[in-house]
Amino acid sequence: MAALGALRSCWAPARLLTGSAHHSNRLVLCQQTSIKRHFSNNKILVELDEATGVAVMKMKNPPVNSLSLDFLTEFSITLEKLEMDRGCRGLILTSASPKIFSAGLDIMEMCGKSAEHYGEFWRAVQEMWLKLYGSNMVTIAAINGSSPAGGCLMALCCDYRIMADNPKYAIGLNETQLGIVAPFWFKDTMSNVVGNRVTEQALQLGQMFPAPEALKFGLVDQLVPEEKVQSTAASVMAQWLTVPDHARQITKSMMRKQTTDKLVNNREADIKNFVSFITRDSIQKSLQVYMERLRQRKQ
Numbered sequence: 313m314a315a316l317g318a319l320r321s322c323w324a325p326a327r328l329l330t331g332s333a334h335h336s337n338r339l340v341l342c343q344q345t346s347i348k349r350h351f352s353n354n355k356i357l358v359e360l361d362e363a364t365g366v367a368v369m370k371m372k373n374p375p376v377n378s379l380s381l382d383f384l385t386e387f388s389i390t391l392e393k394l395e396m397d398r399g400c401r402g403l404i405l406t407s408a409s410p411k412i413f414s415a416g417l418d419i420m421e422m423c424g425k426s427a428e429h430y431g432e433f434w435r436a437v438q439e440m441w442l443k444l445y446g447s448n449m450v451t452i453a454a455i456n457g458s459s460p461a462g463g464c465l466m467a468l469c470c471d472y473r474i475m476a477d478n479p480k481y482a483i484g485l486n487e488t489q490l491g492i493v494a495p496f497w498f499k500d501t502m503s504n505v506v507g508n509r510v511t512e513q514a515l516q517l518g519q520m521f522p523a524p525e526a527l528k529f530g531l532v533d534q535l536v537p538e539e540k541v542q543s544t545a546a547s548v549m550a551q552w553l554t555v556p557d558h559a560r561q562i563t564k565s566m567m568r569k570q571t572t573d574k575l576v577n578n579r580e581a582d583i584k585n586f587v588s589f590i591t592r593d594s595i596q597k598s599l600q601v602y603m604e605r606l607r608q609r610k611q
C-alpha cells in the first residue's frame with residue numbers, strides 16, 4: 313500500500329519528543345505556542361496540534377455516524393491529507409457525539425440502489441480500510457460509544473483502542489445478525505487483534521460485546537471513565553510517539569502488509585463479490601427486515 317511503502321522520515325519531531333539537550337528549547341517553544349490547524353469538513357472535525365504532531369479526528373455524521381458514501385469519501389480525503397502532512401505523526405479517532413462511536417456501514421447505501429452504486433460504495437469502504445489500516449501514523453481509537461460492524465472495523469484498524477467504561481456501549485462485528493457476511497478483510501483485521509478462535513465464534517454469532525467483555529479478550533486495550541477517554545488517548549499517544557517513527561512504521565508495515573496485500577491484489581474481485589452478494593433478493597430482504605426491526609425497537 314502506498315502509505316506503507318512511502319515511509320516518511322520524521323526524525324525531527326521524534327528527537328524533539330525524546331528531548332535531546334540540543335532540541336529542548338524548540339520543544340518548549342512549540343509547547344507554548346501550540347498552534348492548531350484545522351482540516352474540518354461538514355462530516356469530520358479535525359484539529360492538528362502542531363506542537364505534539366497529533367491530530368484529533370471527530371466523526372460527525374448524525375444521528376449515528378453511519379458510514380455513508382459521502383462520509384467515507386470525506387474520511388479518506390482527510391486521512392490522506394494528514395498522512396501527507398509531515399507535521400502529523402499521530403491520529404486519535406473518535407466521535408463528536410458521545411454514545412455512538414459509529415453505527416457502521418450505512419445500511420441505506422446497501423438497500424434498493426443500482427449495481428453501479430453498490431460498486432462505488434464498496435470501493436469507498438475498501439479505500440477507508442486500506443488508508444486507516446495501512447496508515448504510517450500512530451492511530452488510537454477513542455471509542456466513546458457503541459461501535460457495531462464497520463464502526464468496530466475502524467477501531468480495529470487503529471494501533472490501540474481505549475473505550476468508555478460503560479456496559480451500555482457495545483462493540484463487535486455483528487454482520488451475521490443482519491443476514492450478511494463480514495468479508496475476509498474484516499475477518500482478518502479482527503483475527504490479527506484477538507486471534508482466530510475468538511474471531512471465528514464472534515463472527516459466526518455476530519456478537520456485540522459490552523465494553524467490559526470486550527476488554528477481557530483484547531478487542532479493546534483499555535477501559536476508562538467516559539470523561540477520561542480523550543485525555544487517556546492523548547497520554548497513550550505521547551508514549552507511542554517516543555518511539556522513532558521510521559522503526560515503528562517499518563514494524564507496523566511488517567505486521568500488516570500481508571493482510572492489506574490480500575485486498576490490494578483482489579480489489580476488483582472483492583467489489584464484484586460484494587455487488588453480486590448484496591443484489592440478491594434474499595440479502596435485500598434481510599437488510600429491510602433488519603432496518604424495520606431497528607425502527608420498531610425505537611418505537
Ligand SMILES: CCCCCCCCCCCCC/C=C/C(=O)SCCNC(=O)CCNC(=O)[C@H](O)C(C)(C)COP(=O)(O)OP(=O)(O)OC[C@H]1O[C@@H](n2cnc3c(N)ncnc32)[C@H](O)[C@@H]1OP(=O)(O)O
Pocket residue numbers: 375376378412414415416417418419420458460461462463486487490492493494495585586589590603606607610
Ligand atoms: C458467497 C458469499 C461470500 C461473502 C461475500 C461477502 C460480501 C460482503 C457482504 C456485505 C458486507 C457488509 C459489511 C457490513 C458492515 C456494516 O457495518 S453493516 C451495519 C451494521 N450496523 C448495525 O447493525 C448498527 C445498527 N444500529 C444500531 O444498533 C443502533 O442504531 C445504534 C447504533 C446502537 C444506535 O442506537 P440509538 O441511539 O438507539 O439510535 P437508533 O434510534 O437505533 O437509530 C437512529 C437512526 O439511525 C438509523 N440507523 C442506525 N444504524 C444505522 C446504519 N448502520 N445505517 C443506516 N441507518 C442507521 C436508525 O434506523 C434510526 O433511523 P430513524 O428511525 O429514521 O430515526
